[in-house]
Amino acid sequence: MSRSQCFKHFLLCTKGFANTRLQTPDLNHPFPSIHFPKHISETSQQHSFTVSYLINNCGFSPEIALKASNGVRFKTPRKPDSVIDFLKKNGFTNSQINNIIQRIPSVLTCNPHKTLSPKFQFLFSKGVSASDVVQLVNRCPKILLVSVENSVIPSFELVKRFLRSDKKIIDCVLANRHFLDYKIASQNINMLLDDFGVKHSHITYLFRTRPSILLSNDLRRTVEEVKEMGFDPSKISFVVALHAKKGVSKLRWDAKVDAFKSWGWSEEVVLDSFRKHPFCMLGSKDKINEVMRFWVDQLGCDPLALAKMPKIFGYSLEGRIIPRSLVVQYLIVKGLRKKSCSFLTTFAVSEKLFLRDYVMRFEEEKFHLLKLYQGKISFRENKEDDVVSGS
Known part of the structure; x- marks a missing residue:
């Protein structure tokens, strides 16, 4: 609906009292009494009053007010005033309140003490600060409407089985607002635990990394697919x-x-690498290309060699792959290590072991090796040094 159409619709809603002049509201009585002609239905009166309220009190444009009024109707300002007053007293700004009303206009007909306050008290009881409550409600205003006993508390208890920190639990529930419809998640979790033998600690991993997966309606189909690929549900x-x-x-x-x-892998090699290390498919396409490009163009190695250790695609290029490659290449140039592309294991060892075995053990070279490893010498500079030294 265009802006002009919306405004025409608003005028139609108010037809019959268009000549009624609204007095400028004072601070104590912002909404004057409106006397509707008898031929206007009660529903039309409610609609018209709701639209007027949203325009005058919330600063909504006519089209936004009309849209919001489709989800809420009221005849007097008593309830919406009490809701707005409650939110203001709890630290919400006017713009935040208006945003909440646009998303869930029916909140204006709530009883603040019976419907809104219990949610705030529950969050406060879990150690959430007033400012964090404002942020959380802005992120997930739906929490204002659902039942504390039938939705919020059961959702909290479900997540609590896997996450111990109250803050993490609250963040998880409100960052994934569908957890407030906790039944789907509960069914999926029971399916993973009981039907497939997935470990409790592994479901915790999903909560920490991608909890939305547990809210999927068709999760069983994907679980069956992954199992058919050869993955063990207990791992x-x-x-x-x-x-x-x-x-x-x-x-x-x-x-x-x-x-x-594009780097010469077959689809079978890709799937085999995924089975070896499924993390390799969680990185971006650009990261795959960057690692491949460095491995092939800079190190001159066979791209298929990386299929032997696909976990390399999860390592930082700047923080691990390049610095360790510089060290190994330097050792090769100095004849301290045989030239080979089979140094994949050097990327997998811990920081402590790498420093011990590839840096500190070479007493005469360790100063230069440390400079390479700490990024004080670039890959290009090191290659140039190789040329000068006759490598």
Whole structure:
């Protein structure tokens, strides 16, 4: 509906009392009494008053007010005034209140003491600060309307089985507002635990990384698919694979497969790498290409070699892959290590072991090796040094 159409509709709603002049509201009585002609129905009166209220009190445009009025009707300002007053007293700004009303206009007909206050008291009891409550309600205003006993508390208790921190629980529930319809999540969790033997700790992983997966209506189908791929439901790799298959859209999944194939991998190699290390499909397509490009163009190695250790695609290029490559390449140039592309294991070892075995053990070279490793010498500078030294 265009702006002009909306405004015409508003005028039609108020037809019959268009000549009634509204006095300028004072602070104590912002909404003067409106006397509607008898031929106007009570529903039309409610609609007209609601639209007027939203325009005058919330600063809504006529079209936004009309849209919001389709979800709420009231005859007097008593209830909406009490709701707005309650929200203001709890730290909400006018713009925040208006945003909440646009998203859930029916909140204006709530009883603040019976409907709104219990949610705030529950959140406060869990250690959530007043400012955090404002932020959480802005993120998920639906919480103002649902039942504390039948929705908020059961959702909280469900998540509490897996996350111990009250703050993490609240963030999880309100960041994924469908947890307030906790039944789907509860059914999916029971299915994973009872039907497939997924461990409690592995469901905790899903809560921490991608809780929305537990809210999927068709989760069983994806679980069956992952199991058929050869993943063991008792292993962490199972839920990681579930995360990858359910959390990555088909479009993005196919783009990543195509990225691998552009470097000479077959689809079978991609799937085999996914089975070895499902995290490799959680990175971006750009990250895949960056790692491949460095491995092939800078190190001159076979791209298929990376299929032996697909976890490399989860490592930081700048923070791990490049610095360790610089160190190994320098050792090769100095004859302290044989030239080979089979140094994949150097990326997997811990920081402590890498420093011990590839840096500190070479007493005469360790100063230069540390400079390489700490990024004080770039890959290009190191290659230039190689040329000068006759490598």
